[in-house]
Amino acid sequence: MAEVDASVMVGSSHTVEPFDVQRIREDFPILRQTVRDKPLVYLDNAATTQKPQSVIDTLLQYYGAQNANIHRAVYKLSVKATALYEEARRKVRAFINAGRVEEIVFTGGTTDAINLVAQSYVRPLVGPGDEILLTELEHHSNIVPWQLVCEQTGASLKVVPINDAGEVPLDSFCELLSDRTKFVAIGHVSNALGTVNPVAEMVAAAHERGVRVLVDGAQGMPHMPVDVADLDCDFYAFSGHKVFGPTGVGALYARYELLEKMPPYRGGGDMIKSVSFDRTIYNDIPYKFEAGTPNIAGVIGMGAALDYVSAIGMQRIANYEHELLEHANEVFASLSSVRVIGTSSNKASVMSFVIENVHPHDVGTIMDQHGIAVRTGHHCAQPVMQRFGVPATVRASFAFYNTKDEIDALASAIDEVISVFG
Amino acid sequence: MDDTLDLYQELILDHNKSPRNRRKVDPADRQAEGFNPLCGDHVSVTIKLDGDVVKDVAFEGSGCAISTASASLMTEALKGKTLEEAKKTFQRFHGLVTGETDEEPPTPDSMGKLAVFSNVCNYPARVKCATLAWHTLKAALDGENEQISTE
Numbered sequence: 001m002a003e004v005d006a007s008v009m010v011g012s013s014h015t016v017e018p019f020d021v022q023r024i025r026e027d028f029p030i031l032r033q034t035v036r037d038k039p040l041v042y043l044d045n046a047a048t049t050q051k052p053q054s055v056i057d058t059l060l061q062y063y064g065a066q067n068a069n070i071h072r073a074v075y076k077l078s079v080k081a082t083a084l085y086e087e088a089r090r091k092v093r094a095f096i097n098a099g100r101v102e103e104i105v106f107t108g109g110t111t112d113a114i115n116l117v118a119q120s121y122v123r124p125l126v127g128p129g130d131e132i133l134l135t136e137l138e139h140h141s142n143i144v145p146w147q148l149v150c151e152q153t154g155a156s157l158k159v160v161p162i163n164d165a166g167e168v169p170l171d172s173f174c175e176l177l178s179d180r181t182k183f184v185a186i187g188h189v190s191n192a193l194g195t196v197n198p199v200a201e202m203v204a205a206a207h208e209r210g211v212r213v214l215v216d217g218a219q220g221m222p223h224m225p226v227d228v229a230d231l232d233c234d235f236y237a238f239s240g241h242k243v244f245g246p247t248g249v250g251a252l253y254a255r256y257e258l259l260e261k262m263p264p265y266r267g268g269g270d271m272i273k274s275v276s277f278d279r280t281i282y283n284d285i286p287y288k289f290e291a292g293t294p295n296i297a298g299v300i301g302m303g304a305a306l307d308y309v310s311a312i313g314m315q316r317i318a319n320y321e322h323e324l325l326e327h328a329n330e331v332f333a334s335l336s337s338v339r340v341i342g343t344s345s346n347k348a349s350v351m352s353f354v355i356e357n358v359h360p361h362d363v364g365t366i367m368d369q370h371g372i373a374v375r376t377g378h379h380c381a382q383p384v385m386q387r388f389g390v391p392a393t394v395r396a397s398f399a400f401y402n403t404k405d406e407i408d409a410l411a412s413a414i415d416e417v418i419s420v421f422g
Numbered sequence: 423m424d425d426t427l428d429l430y431q432e433l434i435l436d437h438n439k440s441p442r443n444r445r446k447v448d449p450a451d452r453q454a455e456g457f458n459p460l461c462g463d464h465v466s467v468t469i470k471l472d473g474d475v476v477k478d479v480a481f482e483g484s485g486c487a488i489s490t491a492s493a494s495l496m497t498e499a500l501k502g503k504t505l506e507e508a509k510k511t512f513q514r515f516h517g518l519v520t521g522e523t524d525e526e527p528p529t530p531d532s533m534g535k536l537a538v539f540s541n542v543c544n545y546p547a548r549v550k551c552a553t554l555a556w557h558t559l560k561a562a563l564d565g566e567n568e569q570i571s572t573e
Binding site for chain 2: 358359360361362365366376377378382385391392420421
Protein backbone atom coordinates (compact mmCIF):
# COMPACT_ATOMS: atom_id res chain seq x y z
CA MET A 1 0.00 0.00 0.00
CA ALA A 2 1.52 3.25 -1.05
CA GLU A 3 -0.85 5.36 0.94
CA VAL A 4 -3.16 4.91 3.88
CA ASP A 5 -5.79 7.42 4.90
CA ALA A 6 -5.14 8.97 8.28
CA SER A 7 -8.62 7.90 9.34
CA VAL A 8 -7.73 4.29 8.69
CA MET A 9 -4.97 4.38 11.26
CA VAL A 10 -7.00 6.03 14.03
CA GLY A 11 -7.67 3.72 16.95
CA SER A 12 -4.85 1.39 16.09
CA SER A 13 -4.07 -0.81 19.05
CA HIS A 14 -2.04 -3.45 17.27
CA THR A 15 1.14 -1.70 16.33
CA VAL A 16 3.26 -3.42 18.98
CA GLU A 17 5.83 -5.91 17.77
CA PRO A 18 6.08 -8.87 17.73
CA PHE A 19 2.87 -10.30 16.30
CA ASP A 20 0.70 -10.99 19.37
CA VAL A 21 -1.70 -13.60 18.03
CA GLN A 22 -3.29 -14.29 21.44
CA ARG A 23 -4.17 -10.62 21.77
CA ILE A 24 -5.59 -10.60 18.23
CA ARG A 25 -7.70 -13.69 18.92
CA GLU A 26 -9.46 -11.77 21.68
CA ASP A 27 -10.90 -9.50 18.99
CA PHE A 28 -12.78 -12.44 17.43
CA PRO A 29 -15.62 -13.57 19.72
CA ILE A 30 -16.45 -16.66 17.65
CA LEU A 31 -13.01 -18.13 18.35
CA ARG A 32 -13.86 -18.44 22.05
CA GLN A 33 -16.39 -21.20 21.48
CA THR A 34 -15.94 -24.92 21.86
CA VAL A 35 -17.11 -27.68 19.53
CA ARG A 36 -17.82 -30.99 21.30
CA ASP A 37 -15.96 -29.66 24.33
CA LYS A 38 -12.89 -28.86 22.27
CA PRO A 39 -11.79 -25.36 21.31
CA LEU A 40 -12.92 -24.40 17.83
CA VAL A 41 -9.99 -24.61 15.41
CA TYR A 42 -11.22 -22.62 12.43
CA LEU A 43 -9.18 -23.45 9.35
CA ASP A 44 -11.68 -22.66 6.60
CA ASN A 45 -10.69 -19.06 6.04
CA ALA A 46 -10.57 -19.39 2.27
CA ALA A 47 -14.32 -20.10 2.39
CA THR A 48 -15.09 -17.23 4.70
CA THR A 49 -13.27 -15.40 7.48
CA GLN A 50 -14.41 -14.65 11.01
CA LYS A 51 -15.34 -11.12 12.03
CA PRO A 52 -13.61 -8.96 14.64
CA GLN A 53 -15.72 -7.29 17.33
CA SER A 54 -15.17 -3.91 15.65
CA VAL A 55 -16.98 -5.11 12.52
CA ILE A 56 -19.81 -6.64 14.56
CA ASP A 57 -20.10 -3.40 16.56
CA THR A 58 -20.20 -1.37 13.36
CA LEU A 59 -23.16 -3.42 12.09
CA LEU A 60 -24.95 -3.11 15.45
CA GLN A 61 -24.29 0.61 15.52
CA TYR A 62 -25.54 1.03 11.96
CA TYR A 63 -28.81 -0.82 12.47
CA GLY A 64 -29.23 0.49 16.03
CA ALA A 65 -28.61 4.16 15.37
CA GLN A 66 -27.77 5.05 11.77
CA ASN A 67 -30.06 3.10 9.42
CA ALA A 68 -31.63 5.07 6.58
CA ASN A 69 -31.58 4.82 2.80
CA ILE A 70 -28.70 6.58 1.10
CA HIS A 71 -28.42 9.16 -1.69
CA ARG A 72 -32.12 9.90 -1.24
CA ALA A 73 -33.41 12.17 1.47
CA VAL A 74 -32.55 15.48 3.07
CA TYR A 75 -33.09 14.42 6.67
CA LYS A 76 -30.17 14.00 9.01
CA LEU A 77 -30.22 10.22 9.35
CA SER A 78 -30.08 9.70 5.59
CA VAL A 79 -27.30 12.22 5.23
CA LYS A 80 -25.33 10.39 7.93
CA ALA A 81 -25.89 6.95 6.36
CA THR A 82 -24.82 8.33 2.98
CA ALA A 83 -21.68 9.82 4.52
CA LEU A 84 -20.76 6.50 6.16
CA TYR A 85 -21.35 4.62 2.92
CA GLU A 86 -19.19 7.02 0.92
CA GLU A 87 -16.52 6.99 3.63
CA ALA A 88 -16.28 3.22 3.13
CA ARG A 89 -15.66 3.86 -0.57
CA ARG A 90 -12.74 6.12 0.35
CA LYS A 91 -11.42 3.42 2.67
CA VAL A 92 -11.48 0.84 -0.12
CA ARG A 93 -9.76 3.26 -2.49
CA ALA A 94 -6.98 3.90 -0.01
CA PHE A 95 -6.65 0.23 0.95
CA ILE A 96 -5.96 -0.92 -2.61
CA ASN A 97 -4.32 2.35 -3.69
CA ALA A 98 -6.73 3.14 -6.50
CA GLY A 99 -6.24 6.55 -8.09
CA ARG A 100 -9.78 7.88 -7.73
CA VAL A 101 -12.70 7.16 -5.50
CA GLU A 102 -15.01 6.91 -8.54
CA GLU A 103 -13.09 3.79 -9.55
CA ILE A 104 -14.62 1.83 -6.65
CA VAL A 105 -17.99 0.18 -7.39
CA PHE A 106 -19.72 -1.62 -4.54
CA THR A 107 -21.10 -5.02 -5.55
CA GLY A 108 -22.62 -8.07 -3.95
CA GLY A 109 -19.20 -9.71 -3.86
CA THR A 110 -16.46 -10.96 -6.16
CA THR A 111 -18.83 -13.06 -8.25
CA ASP A 112 -21.12 -10.10 -8.82
CA ALA A 113 -18.14 -7.88 -9.73
CA ILE A 114 -16.81 -10.39 -12.28
CA ASN A 115 -20.25 -10.75 -13.85
CA LEU A 116 -20.48 -6.97 -14.09
CA VAL A 117 -17.21 -6.78 -16.04
CA ALA A 118 -18.13 -9.80 -18.15
CA GLN A 119 -21.47 -8.36 -19.23
CA SER A 120 -20.73 -4.67 -19.31
CA TYR A 121 -17.16 -4.55 -20.60
CA VAL A 122 -16.27 -7.83 -22.29
CA ARG A 123 -19.57 -8.86 -23.87
CA PRO A 124 -19.70 -5.82 -26.18
CA LEU A 125 -15.98 -6.24 -26.92
CA VAL A 126 -15.82 -9.78 -28.27
CA GLY A 127 -17.22 -11.83 -31.10
CA PRO A 128 -16.64 -15.08 -32.99
CA GLY A 129 -12.93 -15.90 -33.29
CA ASP A 130 -11.99 -13.82 -30.25
CA GLU A 131 -10.53 -15.41 -27.16
CA ILE A 132 -10.79 -14.79 -23.42
CA LEU A 133 -7.74 -16.10 -21.59
CA LEU A 134 -8.04 -17.73 -18.13
CA THR A 135 -5.88 -20.10 -16.11
CA GLU A 136 -6.55 -23.66 -15.03
CA LEU A 137 -6.44 -22.46 -11.40
CA GLU A 138 -9.60 -20.38 -11.56
CA HIS A 139 -12.52 -20.60 -9.17
CA HIS A 140 -15.82 -21.39 -10.90
CA SER A 141 -16.79 -17.75 -10.42
CA ASN A 142 -13.95 -16.72 -12.73
CA ILE A 143 -14.88 -19.38 -15.31
CA VAL A 144 -18.66 -19.48 -15.67
CA PRO A 145 -19.24 -15.71 -16.26
CA TRP A 146 -16.83 -15.98 -19.21
CA GLN A 147 -18.52 -19.10 -20.53
CA LEU A 148 -21.77 -17.13 -20.52
CA VAL A 149 -20.12 -14.34 -22.52
CA CYS A 150 -18.77 -16.93 -24.97
CA GLU A 151 -22.25 -18.42 -25.40
CA GLN A 152 -23.66 -14.94 -25.98
CA THR A 153 -21.02 -13.75 -28.44
CA GLY A 154 -19.38 -16.74 -30.11
CA ALA A 155 -16.02 -15.99 -28.50
CA SER A 156 -14.07 -18.87 -26.97
CA LEU A 157 -12.11 -19.56 -23.78
CA LYS A 158 -8.41 -20.33 -23.70
CA VAL A 159 -7.00 -21.86 -20.56
CA VAL A 160 -3.37 -21.59 -19.43
CA PRO A 161 -2.40 -24.99 -17.98
CA ILE A 162 -0.81 -25.29 -14.55
CA ASN A 163 2.29 -27.33 -13.74
CA ASP A 164 2.70 -30.12 -11.18
CA ALA A 165 3.35 -27.61 -8.42
CA GLY A 166 0.01 -25.94 -9.17
CA GLU A 167 1.61 -22.84 -10.69
CA VAL A 168 0.81 -20.91 -13.84
CA PRO A 169 4.22 -20.55 -15.53
CA LEU A 170 4.60 -17.07 -16.99
CA ASP A 171 5.95 -18.42 -20.30
CA SER A 172 2.90 -20.72 -20.70
CA PHE A 173 0.71 -17.69 -20.15
CA CYS A 174 2.63 -15.61 -22.70
CA GLU A 175 2.49 -18.43 -25.27
CA LEU A 176 -1.31 -18.38 -25.18
CA LEU A 177 -1.57 -14.61 -25.49
CA SER A 178 -2.23 -13.92 -29.16
CA ASP A 179 -3.83 -11.52 -31.57
CA ARG A 180 -7.09 -13.31 -30.83
CA THR A 181 -6.88 -12.61 -27.13
CA LYS A 182 -9.33 -9.84 -26.28
CA PHE A 183 -9.44 -10.13 -22.50
CA VAL A 184 -7.59 -11.83 -19.64
CA ALA A 185 -9.17 -12.91 -16.32
CA ILE A 186 -6.84 -14.34 -13.69
CA GLY A 187 -6.98 -15.16 -10.02
CA HIS A 188 -4.57 -13.31 -7.73
CA VAL A 189 -4.34 -16.31 -5.38
CA SER A 190 -5.81 -19.77 -5.97
CA ASN A 191 -8.56 -20.59 -3.49
CA ALA A 192 -8.03 -24.32 -3.88
CA LEU A 193 -4.22 -24.48 -3.61
CA GLY A 194 -3.03 -21.10 -2.35
CA THR A 195 -0.72 -20.46 -5.32
CA VAL A 196 0.07 -16.76 -5.82
CA ASN A 197 0.05 -15.91 -9.52
CA PRO A 198 2.69 -13.56 -11.00
CA VAL A 199 -0.10 -11.08 -11.64
CA ALA A 200 1.98 -7.94 -12.28
CA GLU A 201 4.06 -9.76 -14.92
CA MET A 202 0.96 -11.27 -16.52
CA VAL A 203 -0.71 -7.85 -16.66
CA ALA A 204 2.40 -6.33 -18.25
CA ALA A 205 2.52 -9.08 -20.89
CA ALA A 206 -1.17 -8.61 -21.71
CA HIS A 207 -0.84 -4.83 -21.85
CA GLU A 208 2.00 -5.14 -24.34
CA ARG A 209 -0.64 -6.55 -26.65
CA GLY A 210 -3.23 -3.98 -25.61
CA VAL A 211 -5.30 -6.57 -23.77
CA ARG A 212 -7.14 -5.57 -20.60
CA VAL A 213 -6.92 -7.72 -17.47
CA LEU A 214 -9.31 -8.53 -14.63
CA VAL A 215 -7.82 -9.88 -11.41
CA ASP A 216 -10.05 -12.02 -9.19
CA GLY A 217 -8.76 -10.77 -5.85
CA ALA A 218 -11.08 -12.74 -3.56
CA GLN A 219 -8.15 -14.67 -2.10
CA GLY A 220 -5.50 -11.99 -2.57
CA MET A 221 -7.04 -9.32 -0.35
CA PRO A 222 -7.00 -11.30 2.92
CA HIS A 223 -3.38 -12.37 2.67
CA MET A 224 -1.19 -9.54 1.39
CA PRO A 225 -1.00 -5.83 0.65
CA VAL A 226 -2.86 -5.16 -2.61
CA ASP A 227 -1.83 -2.20 -4.72
CA VAL A 228 -3.78 -1.92 -7.97
CA ALA A 229 -1.42 0.79 -9.23
CA ASP A 230 1.55 -1.54 -8.77
CA LEU A 231 -0.28 -4.48 -10.33
CA ASP A 232 -1.43 -2.12 -13.10
CA CYS A 233 -4.52 -4.30 -13.58
CA ASP A 234 -7.60 -2.85 -15.25
CA PHE A 235 -10.13 -4.50 -12.94
CA TYR A 236 -9.74 -5.95 -9.45
CA ALA A 237 -12.66 -7.75 -7.77
CA PHE A 238 -12.96 -8.81 -4.13
CA SER A 239 -15.43 -9.82 -1.41
CA GLY A 240 -15.95 -8.27 2.02
CA HIS A 241 -16.48 -11.58 3.80
CA LYS A 242 -13.06 -12.93 2.80
CA VAL A 243 -11.40 -9.91 4.45
CA PHE A 244 -13.09 -10.20 7.85
CA GLY A 245 -16.13 -8.16 6.80
CA PRO A 246 -19.79 -9.09 6.23
CA THR A 247 -21.13 -11.46 3.58
CA GLY A 248 -23.09 -10.26 0.55
CA VAL A 249 -20.87 -7.30 -0.21
CA GLY A 250 -17.72 -6.65 -2.19
CA ALA A 251 -16.14 -4.17 -4.52
CA LEU A 252 -14.88 -3.78 -8.03
CA TYR A 253 -11.95 -1.54 -8.84
CA ALA A 254 -12.06 -0.47 -12.48
CA ARG A 255 -10.03 2.13 -14.33
CA TYR A 256 -11.89 5.43 -14.54
CA GLU A 257 -11.74 5.70 -18.32
CA LEU A 258 -13.05 2.15 -18.79
CA LEU A 259 -15.84 2.55 -16.27
CA GLU A 260 -16.91 5.82 -17.94
CA LYS A 261 -17.48 4.04 -21.24
CA MET A 262 -19.09 0.89 -19.92
CA PRO A 263 -22.89 0.60 -20.23
CA PRO A 264 -24.89 -0.04 -17.04
CA TYR A 265 -25.00 -3.64 -15.88
CA ARG A 266 -28.30 -3.46 -14.04
CA GLY A 267 -31.06 -0.89 -14.26
CA GLY A 268 -32.96 0.56 -11.33
CA GLY A 269 -33.08 3.32 -8.79
CA ASP A 270 -30.00 5.30 -7.83
CA MET A 271 -28.17 4.54 -11.08
CA ILE A 272 -30.02 7.29 -12.95
CA LYS A 273 -30.06 11.07 -13.13
CA SER A 274 -33.50 11.29 -14.67
CA VAL A 275 -36.05 8.84 -16.02
CA SER A 276 -38.89 9.34 -18.46
CA PHE A 277 -40.52 6.83 -20.77
CA ASP A 278 -38.73 8.48 -23.68
CA ARG A 279 -35.28 8.77 -22.25
CA THR A 280 -33.27 7.89 -19.17
CA ILE A 281 -30.04 9.62 -18.27
CA TYR A 282 -27.67 7.47 -16.31
CA ASN A 283 -25.92 8.62 -13.18
CA ASP A 284 -22.18 9.26 -13.03
CA ILE A 285 -19.76 6.50 -12.15
CA PRO A 286 -19.60 4.65 -9.85
CA TYR A 287 -23.34 5.12 -9.09
CA LYS A 288 -24.26 4.07 -12.63
CA PHE A 289 -23.31 0.54 -11.54
CA GLU A 290 -25.06 0.56 -8.17
CA ALA A 291 -28.73 0.10 -9.05
CA GLY A 292 -31.17 -0.33 -6.22
CA THR A 293 -30.65 0.03 -2.50
CA PRO A 294 -27.26 -1.52 -1.86
CA ASN A 295 -26.05 -3.52 1.13
CA ILE A 296 -25.43 -0.31 3.09
CA ALA A 297 -24.61 -1.94 6.42
CA GLY A 298 -22.42 -4.47 4.61
CA VAL A 299 -20.45 -1.76 2.83
CA ILE A 300 -19.89 0.16 6.07
CA GLY A 301 -18.97 -3.09 7.85
CA MET A 302 -16.51 -3.92 5.07
CA GLY A 303 -14.93 -0.50 5.62
CA ALA A 304 -14.60 -1.33 9.34
CA ALA A 305 -12.92 -4.63 8.43
CA LEU A 306 -10.38 -2.85 6.23
CA ASP A 307 -9.72 -0.44 9.12
CA TYR A 308 -9.11 -3.41 11.39
CA VAL A 309 -6.58 -5.18 9.17
CA SER A 310 -4.94 -1.87 8.23
CA ALA A 311 -4.32 -1.19 11.90
CA ILE A 312 -2.48 -4.51 12.19
CA GLY A 313 -0.79 -3.95 8.84
CA MET A 314 -1.19 -6.16 5.77
CA GLN A 315 2.54 -6.74 5.48
CA ARG A 316 2.72 -7.92 9.09
CA ILE A 317 -0.23 -10.20 8.41
CA ALA A 318 1.53 -11.58 5.33
CA ASN A 319 4.73 -12.16 7.30
CA TYR A 320 2.96 -13.94 10.15
CA GLU A 321 0.94 -16.11 7.76
CA HIS A 322 4.14 -17.04 6.00
CA GLU A 323 5.46 -18.31 9.36
CA LEU A 324 2.29 -20.37 9.75
CA LEU A 325 2.70 -21.80 6.27
CA GLU A 326 6.34 -22.73 6.92
CA HIS A 327 5.33 -24.45 10.13
CA ALA A 328 2.60 -26.34 8.27
CA ASN A 329 5.07 -27.38 5.58
CA GLU A 330 7.44 -28.76 8.24
CA VAL A 331 4.68 -30.62 10.06
CA PHE A 332 3.22 -32.06 6.86
CA ALA A 333 6.63 -33.23 5.66
CA SER A 334 6.70 -35.69 8.57
CA LEU A 335 3.23 -37.11 7.86
CA SER A 336 3.28 -40.32 5.88
CA SER A 337 0.45 -41.10 3.45
CA VAL A 338 -0.30 -37.40 2.99
CA ARG A 339 0.02 -35.79 -0.42
CA VAL A 340 0.03 -32.00 -0.49
CA ILE A 341 -1.52 -30.60 -3.66
CA GLY A 342 -0.13 -27.21 -4.60
CA THR A 343 3.55 -27.02 -3.72
CA SER A 344 4.54 -23.67 -5.18
CA SER A 345 7.17 -21.73 -3.27
CA ASN A 346 4.96 -18.68 -3.72
CA LYS A 347 1.83 -19.59 -1.80
CA ALA A 348 -0.66 -17.98 0.53
CA SER A 349 -1.28 -19.84 3.79
CA VAL A 350 -3.32 -22.73 2.36
CA MET A 351 -2.65 -26.46 2.67
CA SER A 352 -4.68 -28.56 0.26
CA PHE A 353 -4.06 -32.29 0.68
CA VAL A 354 -5.29 -35.84 0.31
CA ILE A 355 -4.61 -38.83 2.55
CA GLU A 356 -3.88 -42.11 0.81
CA ASN A 357 -6.96 -44.33 0.57
CA VAL A 358 -9.13 -42.01 2.66
CA HIS A 359 -11.88 -39.92 1.11
CA PRO A 360 -11.72 -36.22 2.09
CA HIS A 361 -15.25 -36.34 3.52
CA ASP A 362 -14.20 -39.00 6.01
CA VAL A 363 -11.23 -36.82 6.93
CA GLY A 364 -13.55 -33.84 7.39
CA THR A 365 -15.88 -35.75 9.72
CA ILE A 366 -13.01 -36.92 11.93
CA MET A 367 -11.56 -33.38 11.98
CA ASP A 368 -14.98 -32.10 13.07
CA GLN A 369 -14.90 -34.49 16.03
CA HIS A 370 -11.82 -32.57 17.15
CA GLY A 371 -13.45 -29.19 16.68
CA ILE A 372 -11.36 -28.58 13.56
CA ALA A 373 -13.19 -26.89 10.70
CA VAL A 374 -11.62 -27.67 7.33
CA ARG A 375 -13.17 -27.65 3.89
CA THR A 376 -13.51 -30.93 2.03
CA GLY A 377 -14.61 -31.05 -1.56
CA HIS A 378 -13.69 -29.55 -4.89
CA HIS A 379 -13.58 -25.95 -3.57
CA CYS A 380 -15.53 -24.67 -6.59
CA ALA A 381 -12.43 -25.39 -8.65
CA GLN A 382 -13.21 -28.69 -10.35
CA PRO A 383 -10.70 -28.15 -13.19
CA VAL A 384 -7.93 -28.02 -10.56
CA MET A 385 -9.14 -31.31 -9.06
CA GLN A 386 -9.25 -32.90 -12.51
CA ARG A 387 -5.69 -31.69 -13.19
CA PHE A 388 -4.41 -33.53 -10.13
CA GLY A 389 -6.62 -36.60 -10.65
CA VAL A 390 -8.53 -36.30 -7.38
CA PRO A 391 -12.28 -35.84 -6.87
CA ALA A 392 -11.72 -33.62 -3.87
CA THR A 393 -9.14 -32.48 -1.34
CA VAL A 394 -9.04 -31.48 2.29
CA ARG A 395 -8.17 -27.80 2.56
CA ALA A 396 -6.85 -26.07 5.65
CA SER A 397 -6.63 -22.32 5.02
CA PHE A 398 -5.12 -20.09 7.67
CA ALA A 399 -5.75 -16.51 8.73
CA PHE A 400 -3.65 -14.28 10.97
CA TYR A 401 -5.65 -15.36 14.05
CA ASN A 402 -4.59 -18.98 13.62
CA THR A 403 -1.71 -20.40 15.63
CA LYS A 404 1.03 -22.97 15.25
CA ASP A 405 -0.70 -24.98 18.00
CA GLU A 406 -3.76 -25.20 15.78
CA ILE A 407 -1.64 -26.56 12.95
CA ASP A 408 -0.25 -29.14 15.38
CA ALA A 409 -3.82 -30.07 16.33
CA LEU A 410 -4.56 -30.54 12.63
CA ALA A 411 -1.55 -32.83 12.31
CA SER A 412 -2.67 -34.94 15.31
CA ALA A 413 -6.10 -35.30 13.76
CA ILE A 414 -4.51 -36.44 10.50
CA ASP A 415 -2.59 -39.07 12.49
CA GLU A 416 -5.85 -40.29 13.93
CA VAL A 417 -7.47 -40.48 10.49
CA ILE A 418 -4.60 -42.64 9.35
CA SER A 419 -4.88 -44.89 12.40
CA VAL A 420 -8.66 -45.34 11.92
CA PHE A 421 -8.44 -46.09 8.21
CA GLY A 422 -4.95 -47.57 8.07
CA MET B 423 -11.47 -41.21 18.86
CA ASP B 424 -14.39 -42.82 20.70
CA ASP B 425 -16.74 -40.20 19.31
CA THR B 426 -15.58 -40.85 15.79
CA LEU B 427 -15.87 -44.58 16.13
CA ASP B 428 -19.58 -44.34 16.78
CA LEU B 429 -19.82 -43.45 13.09
CA TYR B 430 -16.88 -45.43 11.74
CA GLN B 431 -17.70 -48.79 13.28
CA GLU B 432 -15.52 -51.79 12.53
CA LEU B 433 -17.99 -53.27 10.04
CA ILE B 434 -18.09 -49.99 8.06
CA LEU B 435 -14.30 -49.76 7.98
CA ASP B 436 -14.13 -53.39 6.84
CA HIS B 437 -16.63 -52.92 4.01
CA ASN B 438 -14.86 -49.71 2.98
CA LYS B 439 -11.54 -51.49 2.79
CA SER B 440 -12.89 -54.65 1.14
CA PRO B 441 -16.17 -53.83 -0.56
CA ARG B 442 -18.36 -56.83 -1.42
CA ASN B 443 -19.98 -57.15 -4.86
CA ARG B 444 -18.03 -54.26 -6.31
CA ARG B 445 -18.44 -55.29 -9.90
CA LYS B 446 -20.96 -55.25 -12.69
CA VAL B 447 -23.80 -57.71 -13.13
CA ASP B 448 -23.71 -58.49 -16.83
CA PRO B 449 -26.18 -58.73 -18.42
CA ALA B 450 -28.26 -56.70 -15.98
CA ASP B 451 -32.04 -56.60 -15.89
CA ARG B 452 -32.05 -53.29 -14.05
CA GLN B 453 -29.45 -50.61 -13.64
CA ALA B 454 -29.07 -47.00 -12.59
CA GLU B 455 -26.39 -44.39 -11.95
CA GLY B 456 -26.25 -42.03 -9.02
CA PHE B 457 -24.26 -38.83 -8.54
CA ASN B 458 -23.58 -36.54 -5.64
CA PRO B 459 -22.52 -33.34 -7.38
CA LEU B 460 -21.47 -31.77 -4.06
CA CYS B 461 -18.67 -34.23 -3.44
CA GLY B 462 -18.18 -35.74 -6.90
CA ASP B 463 -19.11 -39.24 -5.75
CA HIS B 464 -20.79 -41.55 -8.21
CA VAL B 465 -22.14 -45.06 -8.04
CA SER B 466 -23.74 -47.44 -10.48
CA VAL B 467 -25.99 -50.30 -9.41
CA THR B 468 -26.73 -53.32 -11.59
CA ILE B 469 -29.31 -55.98 -10.79
CA LYS B 470 -30.10 -59.47 -12.11
CA LEU B 471 -33.62 -60.67 -11.47
CA ASP B 472 -35.09 -64.15 -11.30
CA GLY B 473 -38.81 -63.50 -11.61
CA ASP B 474 -39.38 -60.94 -8.88
CA VAL B 475 -36.39 -62.08 -6.83
CA VAL B 476 -33.08 -60.15 -6.75
CA LYS B 477 -30.77 -62.90 -7.93
CA ASP B 478 -27.65 -60.73 -8.02
CA VAL B 479 -26.90 -57.10 -7.25
CA ALA B 480 -23.58 -55.26 -7.51
CA PHE B 481 -22.19 -51.73 -7.47
CA GLU B 482 -19.32 -49.81 -8.96
CA GLY B 483 -18.00 -46.35 -8.21
CA SER B 484 -15.92 -44.40 -5.79
CA GLY B 485 -16.77 -42.45 -2.71
CA CYS B 486 -16.14 -41.99 0.97
CA ALA B 487 -16.10 -44.79 3.54
CA ILE B 488 -19.76 -44.25 4.42
CA SER B 489 -20.98 -44.40 0.83
CA THR B 490 -18.76 -47.35 -0.11
CA ALA B 491 -19.68 -49.41 2.96
CA SER B 492 -23.34 -48.51 2.50
CA ALA B 493 -23.29 -49.75 -1.11
CA SER B 494 -21.42 -52.89 -0.15
CA LEU B 495 -23.72 -53.82 2.75
CA MET B 496 -26.74 -52.98 0.58
CA THR B 497 -25.77 -55.58 -2.00
CA GLU B 498 -25.33 -58.19 0.74
CA ALA B 499 -28.66 -57.33 2.33
CA LEU B 500 -30.69 -57.48 -0.87
CA LYS B 501 -29.53 -60.61 -2.56
CA GLY B 502 -32.34 -63.16 -2.51
CA LYS B 503 -35.01 -60.64 -1.56
CA THR B 504 -38.16 -60.06 -3.60
CA LEU B 505 -38.61 -56.66 -5.25
CA GLU B 506 -41.26 -55.87 -2.64
CA GLU B 507 -38.90 -56.78 0.21
CA ALA B 508 -36.08 -54.80 -1.38
CA LYS B 509 -38.22 -51.65 -1.56
CA LYS B 510 -39.29 -52.19 2.04
CA THR B 511 -35.63 -52.49 3.07
CA PHE B 512 -34.89 -49.23 1.22
CA GLN B 513 -37.61 -47.46 3.20
CA ARG B 514 -36.43 -48.81 6.52
CA PHE B 515 -32.79 -47.97 5.78
CA HIS B 516 -33.80 -44.48 4.70
CA GLY B 517 -35.74 -44.04 7.94
CA LEU B 518 -32.78 -45.31 9.95
CA VAL B 519 -30.19 -42.88 8.54
CA THR B 520 -32.42 -39.83 8.19
CA GLY B 521 -34.31 -40.32 11.43
CA GLU B 522 -37.48 -39.57 9.45
CA THR B 523 -39.98 -42.38 9.25
CA ASP B 524 -43.76 -42.64 9.20
CA GLU B 525 -43.70 -46.11 10.63
CA GLU B 526 -42.32 -47.61 13.79
CA PRO B 527 -38.63 -46.60 13.96
CA PRO B 528 -36.49 -49.49 12.76
CA THR B 529 -34.74 -51.27 15.59
CA PRO B 530 -31.17 -52.50 15.28
CA ASP B 531 -32.48 -56.06 15.55
CA SER B 532 -34.79 -55.67 12.60
CA MET B 533 -32.06 -54.18 10.43
CA GLY B 534 -29.39 -56.86 10.72
CA LYS B 535 -25.96 -55.65 9.70
CA LEU B 536 -27.44 -52.41 8.33
CA ALA B 537 -27.94 -51.28 11.93
CA VAL B 538 -24.27 -50.31 11.84
CA PHE B 539 -25.45 -47.10 10.10
CA SER B 540 -27.75 -46.11 12.96
CA ASN B 541 -25.45 -43.25 14.02
CA VAL B 542 -25.43 -41.60 10.60
CA CYS B 543 -28.53 -39.61 11.54
CA ASN B 544 -26.35 -37.74 14.06
CA TYR B 545 -24.15 -36.53 11.18
CA PRO B 546 -26.54 -34.59 8.93
CA ALA B 547 -23.73 -33.68 6.51
CA ARG B 548 -23.14 -37.39 5.86
CA VAL B 549 -26.68 -38.67 5.32
CA LYS B 550 -26.40 -38.29 1.56
CA CYS B 551 -23.22 -40.37 1.57
CA ALA B 552 -25.12 -43.24 3.19
CA THR B 553 -28.15 -42.98 0.93
CA LEU B 554 -26.55 -42.47 -2.49
CA ALA B 555 -26.33 -46.17 -3.38
CA TRP B 556 -29.81 -46.80 -2.00
CA HIS B 557 -31.45 -44.04 -4.01
CA THR B 558 -29.67 -45.39 -7.03
CA LEU B 559 -30.99 -48.85 -6.25
CA LYS B 560 -34.51 -47.49 -5.91
CA ALA B 561 -34.21 -45.76 -9.28
CA ALA B 562 -33.09 -49.06 -10.79
CA LEU B 563 -36.03 -50.92 -9.24
CA ASP B 564 -38.65 -48.28 -10.09
CA GLY B 565 -37.76 -47.57 -13.66
CA GLU B 566 -35.14 -48.92 -15.93
CA ASN B 567 -31.81 -47.26 -16.73
CA GLU B 568 -32.40 -44.19 -14.66
CA GLN B 569 -29.87 -41.56 -13.66
CA ILE B 570 -30.31 -39.83 -10.32
CA SER B 571 -28.66 -37.09 -8.34
CA THR B 572 -28.65 -36.30 -4.64
CA GLU B 573 -29.23 -32.61 -5.41
